[in-house]
Amino acid sequence: MELLIRNGLVYDPINGVKGEKMDIAVKDGKIVEKVNERKAKKIDASGMVVMPGGIDIHSHIAGGKVNAGRLLRPEDHFKDFERKTVVTRSGVGYSIPSTFTTGYRYARMGWTTVMDPAMPPLEAKHTHEELSDTPIIDKASYPLLGDWWFVLEYLRDGGIEECARHVAWMIKATKGYAIKLVNPGGLEAWGFGHNVESIDDQVPYFGVTPREIIRGLCKVNKLLHLPHTIHVHTNNLGKPGNYVTTLETMRCVKDLAEDGKPVIHITHCQFSAFKGDDWRTLESGAEEIANYVNAHSHVTMDMGQVIFTDTTTMTADGPFQYTLYTLTGNKWTNHDVETETSAGIVPFHYKRKSYVHATQWSIGLELALLIKDPWKILMTTDHPNGGPFIAYPRIVAWLMSRKAREATMKKINLKARSRSLLPSIDRELDFYEIAIVTRAGQAKALGLRNKGHLGVGADADIAVYNFNPETMDPSRKYNAVRRAFKHAAYTIKGGQVVVKDGEVLKHIDGATMWVDVQLCEPCEMEVNEDLRRRFKEYWTVEFENYPVSEDYLAVSQPITVKADV
Amino acid sequence: MMKVNLYPLKEFKLPVVAECISPDVFLGKTPKEIGELEVWEGNKQKKLGDLFKVEVETTGSSQETPLITVQGDVSRVRRIGAGMKSGEIVVKGDVGMHLGEEMQGGKITVYGNTLGWAGSMMKGGTIEIHGNADDYLGAPYRGSTEGMKGGKIIVHGNVGREAGAHMKKGIIKIYGSAGQFIGFRMKGGTIYVQKDCESRVGACMVDGTIVVGGRVESVLPTFTIEGLRKKVKIEEGEVVEAPFYLFIGDLAENGRGRLFVAKEPNPHLSHYEKFL
Numbered sequence: 152m153e154l155l156i157r158n159g160l161v162y163d164p165i166n167g168v169k170g171e172k173m174d175i176a177v178k179d180g181k182i183v184e185k186v187n188e189r190k191a192k193k194i195d196a197s198g199m200v201v202m203p204g205g206i207d208i209h210s211h212i213a214g215g216k217v218n219a220g221r222l223l224r225p226e227d228h229f230k231d232f233e234r235k236t237v238v239t240r241s242g243v244g245y246s247i248p249s250t251f252t253t254g255y256r257y258a259r260m261g262w263t264t265v266m267d268p269a270m271p272p273l274e275a276k277h278t279h280e281e282l283s284d285t286p287i288i289d290k291a292s293y294p295l296l297g298d299w300w301f302v303l304e305y306l307r308d309g310g311i312e313e314c315a316r317h318v319a320w321m322i323k324a325t326k327g328y329a330i331k332l333v334n335p336g337g338l339e340a341w342g343f344g345h346n347v348e349s350i351d352d353q354v355p356y357f358g359v360t361p362r363e364i365i366r367g368l369c370k371v372n373k374l375l376h377l378p379h380t381i382h383v384h385t386n387n388l389g390k391p392g393n394y395v396t397t398l399e400t401m402r403c404v405k406d407l408a409e410d411g412k413p414v415i416h417i418t419h420c421q422f423s424a425f426k427g428d429d430w431r432t433l434e435s436g437a438e439e440i441a442n443y444v445n446a447h448s449h450v451t452m453d454m455g456q457v458i459f460t461d462t463t464t465m466t467a468d469g470p471f472q473y474t475l476y477t478l479t480g481n482k483w484t485n486h487d488v489e490t491e492t493s494a495g496i497v498p499f500h501y502k503r504k505s506y507v508h509a510t511q512w513s514i515g516l517e518l519a520l521l522i523k524d525p526w527k528i529l530m531t532t533d534h535p536n537g538g539p540f541i542a543y544p545r546i547v548a549w550l551m552s553r554k555a556r557e558a559t560m561k562k563i564n565l566k567a568r569s570r571s572l573l574p575s576i577d578r579e580l581d582f583y584e585i586a587i588v589t590r591a592g593q594a595k596a597l598g599l600r601n602k603g604h605l606g607v608g609a610d611a612d613i614a615v616y617n618f619n620p621e622t623m624d625p626s627r628k629y630n631a632v633r634r635a636f637k638h639a640a641y642t643i644k645g646g647q648v649v650v651k652d653g654e655v656l657k658h659i660d661g662a663t664m665w666v667d668v669q670l671c672e673p674c675e676m677e678v679n680e681d682l683r684r685r686f687k688e689y690w691t692v693e694f695e696n697y698p699v700s701e702d703y704l705a706v707s708q709p710i711t712v713k714a715d716v
Numbered sequence: 717m718m719k720v721n722l723y724p725l726k727e728f729k730l731p732v733v734a735e736c737i738s739p740d741v742f743l744g745k746t747p748k749e750i751g752e753l754e755v756w757e758g759n760k761q762k763k764l765g766d767l768f769k770v771e772v773e774t775t776g777s778s779q780e781t782p783l784i785t786v787q788g789d790v791s792r793v794r795r796i797g798a799g800m801k802s803g804e805i806v807v808k809g810d811v812g813m814h815l816g817e818e819m820q821g822g823k824i825t826v827y828g829n830t831l832g833w834a835g836s837m838m839k840g841g842t843i844e845i846h847g848n849a850d851d852y853l854g855a856p857y858r859g860s861t862e863g864m865k866g867g868k869i870i871v872h873g874n875v876g877r878e879a880g881a882h883m884k885k886g887i888i889k890i891y892g893s894a895g896q897f898i899g900f901r902m903k904g905g906t907i908y909v910q911k912d913c914e915s916r917v918g919a920c921m922v923d924g925t926i927v928v929g930g931r932v933e934s935v936l937p938t939f940t941i942e943g944l945r946k947k948v949k950i951e952e953g954e955v956v957e958a959p960f961y962l963f964i965g966d967l968a969e970n971g972r973g974r975l976f977v978a979k980e981p982n983p984h985l986s987h988y989e990k991f992l
Contacts, residue, residue, distance in 0.1 A: 226860035481861075 153178050153186040154646060159196030159615060162582050163203065164591035165604035169583045170620060175201060177611040180646035184607055194648070198619040199640055202586045203603050204263030204612030205543075206593035209382075209418050209453055210534040211465055212253050213267050213281035213292070215274040216486045216494040220247045220463050220535075223484055223496055227463060239655050246462040246535040254286035255655050256541055261614025261639035263661075264594075264602055267292040268331055268382060268418065269467045271490040272299070273692070275325035275699045282663050283705035287642075287649050289602075289612075291664040293382050294325040295467055295492040297332030297364055298339040301685075303357045306367040314367060315374040315716045319668040320682070322377070324698035326665040326707075329379035329597075330372055333467040334386050335364040338493045346470040350386055350399050361386050362403050369404045369414055375668050375714045378598025380451070382416045385423040389471045394436025397423040398443055401450050408449035416596060419455025419533035421515035430507055435514045435572060441521035444528070451596045452522075453529040456515035456546050457508065458538025461500045466536060469493030501538065509567035511537075516549055516556065517571075520578045525587040526595060543589070544636035550580045550588070552629035579626050599664075615641040662708035669713050718742070718782035720750065721771040722764075728792040730758035731812070732767060735795040739781040739803020739822060747772040781822070786811075791831060797824050800841070816843050819867070829873070833857070838886070840867045851876035851895065854888050864888075864905065877914075880907045883924060887951055899926045902973060908950045912981075920966050921973035929956060931981040939965030939975060941988040948976045961985060 154177040160170045176186040211217050221228075224247060231244030233252055242252030257265055265285075270278045270292040282290050296302050296318060305314035318330060336354035337347045343355055350361040365383065372381050385400050387393040397417060408414045417423065426436035444450055464475060469485060472495020476483040479497060486494040501508040515537065522528040530550070534540040548555045553576075560568055568574075580588070594603020601610045618625070618635035625632045638653025649657045686694040701707050720742055736753040750772070751765025764770065768786075781803030790796065791810035798817040805816075810828040814836055821841045829847035835854045849871045854864040855878050863882025874892035881900040893911040902921040912930035919936060927948050942962045949955045959979040965971050977985065 223859070225858045226856070226862075229857050229860070 152646060153191035154194065154611070154643065154648070155186055155188065155191040156194045156196050156201060156613065156615065156641075156643075159199050159201030160620060161201045161605065162586040163605040164583060164587045165595070166606045168605070175605055175613065177613075177643070177646045180611050182605055182607055182609045182611050194615070194641060196615050196641070198621070200582055200616040200618055200620065200635070201605075202261070202582075202614050202616070203590045203594070203605050203609070204614050204642065204644065205257075205261050205589050206264040206266075206597070206599070206603055207257070207262060207531060207534070207540065208266050208416075208529055208593045208597060209268045209455075209531045210265050210540055211267060211269060211536070212265060212285060212290070212534070213250065214270055214278035215490075216269070216465050216467070216496060217247060218277070218281070219484055219486050219494075220465050220496045221249070223482065224463055224498055227461075227498075236655075238658050240658070244539070244541075246460075246539045248539075250281050250284040251286055254288050254661070258287040258642050258644065258650050258655060259638060259653050260541070260543055260636060261616065261642050261650075262288065262540075262543075263612035263614070263642065263644050264289045264599070266290065266328065266597065269333065269492075269494075270294050270325060270327060270331075271467070271487050271492045271494075272296075272321060272325045273490040273697075274487070275327070276703065279326060279663065279699055279703055283660075285661065286658050287644055287655075287661050289661045289664060289708070291328035292326075293329045293331035293379075294321055294327035295331050295333060296321060297330075297335040297368065297383075298337075298493075299491045300339075302368070303336075303339065303354065303359055303364065306363055307357055307359045311367060311370050312374070312716045315371040315714065316670055316674050317682075318368070318371050319375055319670050319714055319716075320679070322375075322666055322668055326663065326699045326701070326704060328664060328666055329377055329382050330368050331382045331384075332365060332368060333384040333492065334388060334471065335383070336361040337386055337470055338467060341469040341493045342488055347386055350396060350403060365400060365403055365415075366407065369407050373407065373414070374716050376712045377666055377668070378710060378712065379596065380413050380416045382418055384418055384466065384468060388422050388466075388468055389425075389475065391425045391427040391429055391433045394424050394426055394439055397436075397440060401443060401447070405447065405449055411448040413451045413596065414449050415451075417450060417452040419531065419536065420452040420518055420528075421455040421457065421511060421537065422533070424514050424518060433507055433510055434570060435510060435517055437514050437517035437521055438572060441518060444522050445524070451527050451529070451592075452518070453531040453533075454515045454519050454546075455531055455533035455537050456519075456542075457501050457511040458532060458542040458545065459501050459503045459508070459512065460538050460542070461498070462535045462538050463496060464499045464536045465494065465496040467492045467494045469495045471495070472497055475499070503563045506564045506567050509563035510570070512559075512563065513567060513571040513573050516573060517576065519550055519588070520576045521572070525580065525584045526592045528588065529593050529596060530588040544633040547585055547589070547636050548629040548633045551585060551625045551632055552627070553577060553579055554626060555629035582620055582625070611643055611646040613641070613643040614639050615643075660706050662706040663704045664708045664710060665704075667709040667711045669711060670716060674716060717775055717777070717780045719773045719775070720782050720784045721773075722784065722786045723769040723771070724786075724788045724790060725767055725769055727789070728757070728767070730792070732757050732790075732793045733795055734764065734767075734793050735798040736764060737784060737786070737793075737796045737805070738798065738800040739784055739805065740801050742782050742784060743803070744779075789828075791829075797822075800824075810847070816841070819843075832876070835864065835867070835869045837862055837864065838867045838869070839865045842868045842870070844870045844872075846872045848873035848892065849875040849879070851878055852881065853879035854883060854886075855879065855881035855900075861901070863901075863903070874911075880905070883907070889950065893930065899924065899973075902926070906950065918966060918973055918975045920969050920971070921975075922966070922969050922971040923973050925974045925976070927956065927960070927976040929958070929978050929981075932977050932985070935963055935975070935977065935985060935988075936966065938968040939963040940967060941991050942974075943992060944979070944989075945976065961988060
């Protein structure tokens with residue numbers, strides 16, 4: 152099928168296109184130089200913004216703990232449901248939407264690729280079942296490897312190459328995309344009721360430190376040539392004063408960077424940028440972190456922006472979730488401790504009038520605005536931890552308009568307002584920068600070559616928003632920006648028009664991307680032998696039943712990389 | 717004043733969701749407009765006029781919020797009077813789930829029984845039920861902790877389990893018996909049960925008052941006896957004059973809730989007196 156999107160104002164940062172009026176031609180799901188004008192279906196995008204389809208580097212949309220969250224919160228779905236239509240299936244929201252609703256809601260906003268960031272390897276099959284059921288969007292998942300016994304043992308013994316071979320096998324077996332570290336060392340300690348307090352604490356029973364785990368897996372990542380860097384949820388997340396840990400985490404891999412390329416991704420950095428000794432003296436550590444990131448090129452990060460709403464926090468960071476439970480007294484679940492990681496779920500209401508919550512809201516935006524290079528800071532809410540992903544249009548408006556920020560500032564806690572750095576920041580992002588933080592930057596950080604841009608050969612994932620920057624000023628008309636991003640005028644996925652004016656037109660399957668790491672032949676055998684023996688000794692699952700086979704994925708899209716081991 | 721009479725046209729086999737049956741919605745509408753209001757029957761969208769015969773009498777000013785009378789069995793019709801702020805609904809027959817959910821004002825009177833979640837999450841107004849009420853009277857939706865925040869519920873018959881769960885304010889008066897877990901996780905307000913109560917009264921309550929005038933199967937071990945009282949005030953103008961044991965709990969939640977249990981119908985609780 153051929154498609155021609157005419158006269159749109161195109162923002163394509165990877166190819167340096169900055170709001171030029173041009174046509175985009177699509178053929179067989181790819182972007183091409185030109186199509187037959189008479190035959191092609193035409194879309195008139197004049198007076199509209201055209202961008203590559205949105206990408207989300209970090210959004211908990213599938214897997215064991217997401218599903219446990221759904222079970223824990225019937226009241227979350229009660230008031231937010233979607234009826235079935237001729238093309239779409241029914242489902243429920245709000246903070247933990249069902250699989251179908253997740254796909255539709257992302258597509259309605261013009262997002263076409265989403266990464267699920269925390270997959271316990273033992274629950275990989277469950278995760279992939281849910282990902283396969285999530286329509287329209289392309290997706291991938293990061294296996295949790297920072298507290299995996301094999302990894303800890305290899306790193307303790309200094310076997311980086313052995314560790315790399317093992318990680319390669321794990322990524323293939325779980326059909327994963329990147330190495331995820333959550334509170335490295337802390338989750339293993341949590342299995343015994345403990346935590347680690349700094350990146351130099353020893354992990355009980357393993358004799359390694361978080362620093363060794365982070366550095367070790369960073370080296371492994373380089374040996375395997377994985378498309379994304381290591382994806383790190385820092386130690387001490389959610390604790391006042393933790394910005395120091397975050398800075399140390401970034402510093403500890405600085406020497407591993409080559410040619411100014413990033414080697415570490417600090418995720419939902421807002422939760423790791425707290426200054427102060429306790430909750431009463433909490434302050435923003437965004438300035439210190441932004442200064443470091445501005446001066447170094449080996450880090451990318453995402454915001455983890457907080458939205459004032461009722462949401463559900465869920466992370467693999469079990470000890471942190473336990474702390475949150477003791478703080479709020481809400482119902483909670485401790486999950487996944489029997490697997491290679493841990494997890495916790497606590498419902499949470501971010502309130503404008505709470506000093507801590509309002510400060511968190513401010514920190515997220517301060518990070519995004521103080522870090523000068525938009526390629527280094529990407530837009531997320533750490534869905535659903537900071538708020539559900541459907542709040543992205545609001546964040547776009549805050550980033551693009553000082554007035555929008557001031558309007559919200561008027562309603563927040565007074566003490567938080569007086570201490571916030573936001574009033575001193577005049578910066579307003581333009582559509583080019585928004586295209587970076589929501590698409591191009593995310594694609595670059597993830598190493599997705601065919602996504603996040605509109606050059607010839609790219610996947611035809613395109614979003615068209617009904618906002619005319621030539622006649623309207625996004626800084627003043629921020630509500631119009633919000634409306635435009637809430638309901639994309641068109642979302643095109645793989646060359647097919649799936650959304651028009653915020654209505655889903657088609658239910659199509661999105662692909663599941665995974666990294667097929669190719670090792671040298673003999674060492675692949677070696678990995679298997681060692682694993683088989685250990686599985687026989689320790690596991691309740693047969694070795695043969697552990698890996699996810701390729702036919703398990705509804706639409707499999709392997710990305711082949713050649714490793715150095 | 718506008719008076720609207722609704723007569724069900726058939727015996728409902730499928731659940732009907734009709735939050736439009738509310739005085740605030742009917743206000744200022746013609747009979748035809750009322751008949752055009754949207755309801756769901758099963759998974760089909762219907763008009764109110766398809767399911768009910770609508771009769772309207774207007775006397776005097778039409779600006780007053782109307783009185784709605786539902787004549788007949790509507791035990792499959794859910795969410796009647798949900799979110800209502802003023803006016804009155806009278807139901808002569810049984811009523812379905814979620815009656816007066818999140819209502820803020822006005823009055824609902826039922827001459828029949830109600831199913832679950834009557835007055836769920838209500839904030840104000842009055843619900844009077846002359847028959848029995850099922851489970852979750854005045855309690856929030858499953859999983860939610862946003863209980864009743866105000867208003868009054870009076871039941872002349874018996875009620876099911878978990879009445880007044882998560883309640884914060886307001887009053888529930890039950891002139892019959894009650895099931896298990898009355899006032900579960902209660903944070904404030906008053907619940908009065910004139911007759912008997914099944915076990916686990918006030919489980920996990922942290923504040924508020926529960927008064928039981930009849931027999932209680934047992935008092936949870938996490939409640940401690942505080943004393944004997946000669947009478948208990950339920951609300952302004954309603955005092956029960958009889959000896960009551962006063963228990964404080966639920967200590968498992970560091971609670972300071974007050975549980976009054978009548979002495980006479982509960983001789984099996986007399987061993988508590990030695991701790992006084």
